[in-house]
Amino acid sequence: MDPPHATQSLDVPGGKIAYQEGGRGRPIVLLHEGIADHRMWDREFAALARGNHVVRYDLRGYGGSPPATSPYSSVRDLASVLDRLGLARPLIVGPSVGGRIALDLALLQPEKVGALLLIAPGYSGMDYDHVPGGKATFERDETLSKAASDAWAAGKLEEATEHLRQLWASALTGAALELFRAMVRDNAKEVFEDRSGQHETREGEPAAGRLKEVRVPTRILVGDKDNPAMPHVANFLARGIPGAQVQLVPGADHLLNLSRPDAFDAALRGFLDSLSVGNR
Numbered sequence: 521m522d523p524p525h526a527t528q529s530l531d532v533p534g535g536k537i538a539y540q541e542g543g544r545g546r547p548i549v550l551l552h553e554g555i556a557d558h559r560m561w562d563r564e565f566a567a568l569a570r571g572n573h574v575v576r577y578d579l580r581g582y583g584g585s586p587p588a589t590s591p592y593s594s595v596r597d598l599a600s601v602l603d604r605l606g607l608a609r610p611l612i613v614g615p616s617v618g619g620r621i622a623l624d625l626a627l628l629q630p631e632k633v634g635a636l637l638l639i640a641p642g643y644s645g646m647d648y649d650h651v652p653g654g655k656a657t658f659e660r661d662e663t664l665s666k667a668a669s670d671a672w673a674a675g676k677l678e679e680a681t682e683h684l685r686q687l688w689a690s691a692l693t694g695a696a697l698e699l700f701r702a703m704v705r706d707n708a709k710e711v712f713e714d715r716s717g718q719h720e721t722r723e724g725e726p727a728a729g730r731l732k733e734v735r736v737p738t739r740i741l742v743g744d745k746d747n748p749a750m751p752h753v754a755n756f757l758a759r760g761i762p763g764a765q766v767q768l769v770p771g772a773d774h775l776l777n778l779s780r781p782d783a784f785d786a787a788l789r790g791f792l793d794s795l796s797v798g799n800r
Contacts, residue, residue, distance in 0.1 A: 533590075543571065545573055581716035623641065623643055
């Protein structure tokens with residue numbers, strides 16, 4: 521195996537995926553959010569590689585992965601990474617849009633997924649009717665998202681980033697806040713213009729109506745400093761996915777592992793321990 525932090529490239533239909541792998545043992549895949557890239561896992565990647573086979577990669581248009589210029593499937597991309605690296609039924613850690621991708625794979629190709637740790641996850645088929653208060657719950661989201669988009673269109677990256685910080689990263693400080701700003705800056709065209717997302721295709725029925733079909737152990741984490749809609753979204757998913765559990769993390773925002781690394785570590789460790797007991 522190559523050194524843990526060596527970036528490698530995987531050919532996928534219409535593009536390439538930049539990925540890193542390290543360690544040996546239990547397979548774990550770390551996806552990233554739509555306001556981040558693989559760097560959001562710098563600390564966890566190094567730690568997990570000491571006892572697991574851990575993989576992280578950049579979604580299309582983020583980090584080292586070129587933007588999509590033709591139709592593609594982020595779910596198929598994930599499946600291609602698993603196949604290329606021989607990852608049998610890994611634990612997939614999916615925050616936000618990464619959670620949506622992981623959940624869709626668990627429905628599209630369930631044999632490829634061992635467990636899901638979803639962090640403030642999105643899901644395909646998401647709409648206002650699935651959370652208490654409906655559209656009103658998302659008003660703050662819409663206001664700040666529009667302000668960020670308008671600032672970006674006016675060439676004001678710092679102002680646009682600040683609106684995103686207020687919406688998704690209000691609990692970050694110090695080095696974690698600087699990392700957030702760097703990831704937004706370095707991926708700004710994807711974050712604000714959704715270049716690759718415009719080419720993404722979907723397969724199968726949306727997860728919203730199929731949650732009872734998820735048959736792998738599932739844990740959902742969400743912070744109480746996140747967008748107010750996210751705890752409702754987490755509870756909606758937990759009600760639908762058999763056996764799923766929700767853990768509300770005090771003091772955590774949307775980038776939960778960066779705002780409350782101690783709580784994330786404890787939750788991941790507890791989930792891994794429960795999986796080990798279940799496999800005995």
